[in-house]
Amino acid sequence: MFTKEQQIYYKEITEACVGSEEQKRTEAIASLTTETGLHQILPRLVLFISEGVKINLMQYNLAILIYLMRMTSALLENKSLYCEKYLHQLFPAIMSCILAKQHCVRPDTENHWALRDYAASRCAQMVKMFSANIHGLRNRIVRIFLSTFRSERLPLVTHYGALVGLCEMGQETIEELVFPIIRPLGDRVIKSLENTSLSPIDKITIDRINGVISKYIPIAYRTSRSSPDDLEHFKHEFGSFYGHRLHTHVIQLRQQSRSGSSQPTHNRQFSPSSASNSRPSKILSGQASPSSHHQNPGSLTPSRSPVRPMNPSSSKHHSQSSTASLTPANSHENVIL
Known part of the structure; x- marks a missing residue:
């Protein structure tokens, strides 16, 4: 059970991260990056990202997908959090953003390339962070990317994502x-x-x-x-x-x-x-994000700390290797592997 303070924080932070106001998004990402009291609500935040990617892939909502990848990056960069036990949820979301056949209504004009590139860099970051503790992690991710090149029925955009994913490693x-x-x-x-x-x-x-x-x-x-x-x-x-x-x-x-x-x-x-x-295109710290049918996704690098801060949680967390499937979830109908 969450405390009332945690419930309020979760509601405010998730609404701000995917909302239309750039300043609130920036502040919310800053909070996820630096807040030291997120341990207890981390499972809910990860679930929010995972389910959000599934839903917004089906709805071709490019901007929200970008915002969700920023949330993922913020959690990974938060030194007080232990994300390893949630890789079985984070990796499928990230891989789907890299390899999906379509992210948006107008793929010939909208900058879904930036999302693929950014997700690929986050994937490489996670492989580097967790390979020492999870045996065969790199090989599993590499096999997913390489498998796309063995099928000519997959679109070229999927090959593009797999190519960037491998090169980023x-x-x-x-x-x-x-x-x-x-x-x-x-x-x-x-x-x-x-x-x-x-x-x-x-x-x-x-x-x-x-x-x-x-x-x-x-x-x-x-x-x-x-x-x-x-x-x-x-x-x-x-x-x-x-x-x-x-x-x-x-x-x-x-x-x-x-x-x-x-x-x-x-x-x-x-x-x-x-x-x-x-x-x-590459979304880098300090750069403006790609244009989309949503409002300007804003800068990747948050500058201020925001929403209502929580007191550090006193709960302890234990090391635990993730052994679940890392492939994009079957419910990501936009992804074919």
């Missing part, structure tokens, strides 16, 4: 698992481009996939492989579609690196020229 994952899927992914892209009835959303998705590959793969390749860079080797490893462009990007990176070493006062960064207009 870092250099080792990119080198070990993403390099081998670039060639077959390129073959899928070629087949799609040859289709005269290619939909507008698929055209946009291909540009987005190209942007992700241009952003992550050349840097990972330069880090793991030494020069010289042979064009035919790139074509053999990455296929005809991506081999040539990746070869060009890696050459540019190495040249920039040599130029940067001779001019130490300049901090040079790689920016894939061929994907400058298609680079996937």
Whole structure:
């Protein structure tokens, strides 16, 4: 049973987090990030996120999905909370936001890419946070992402989400698992481009996939492989579609690196020229959130502390590994795995 104070706080915080007033949302997220008395209502907050994702996926409510992912991030960043025992609810919600076929009414114009990118970064964060205590966590998440590439019936937007999800997990994952899927992914892209009835959303998705590959793969390749860079080797490893462009990007990176070493006062960064207009959006701290049919989702990084603060709970919590399924819930009808 919750105290009256906890009941009031829960009602106020959840209403503010998904409400239309940006200032209240910002303050509510700040409270979830810093409040030290949330242990007893944490299960309810997690359930609110999990059920909220299911409902708003079915209703194509992009803005609310973004707000729910912010709530998830805030709980993870709250150092006083122990979220490991709730991963069986949080991971399916996050994976659904990454891989869902559709998040919004107008996927060709609304920025659901930012939601996929942000959820993918939260997924990678959780894998890093909890892999030491949960055996095989990384492998389970990776298997879900890789399984999407084995099915051509899945839409390209799902492949995009899986690709970002893998790339966000870092250099080792990119080198070990993403390099081998670039060639077959390129073959899928070629087949799609040859289709005269290619939909507008698929055209946009291909540009987005190209942007992700241009952003992550050349840097990972330069880090793991030494020069010289042979064009035919790139074509053999990455296929005809991506081999040539990746070869060009890696050459540019190495040249920039040599130029940067001779001019130490300049901090040079790689920016894939061929994907400058298609680079996937990323919700980062301090940036404005994507536009949607709801009001402006607002800044990700809360600045003030809010709603009615609670006194720290005296209840104790015990370590407990989650062994339940981490795949998107079956009731997320928008997700096919």
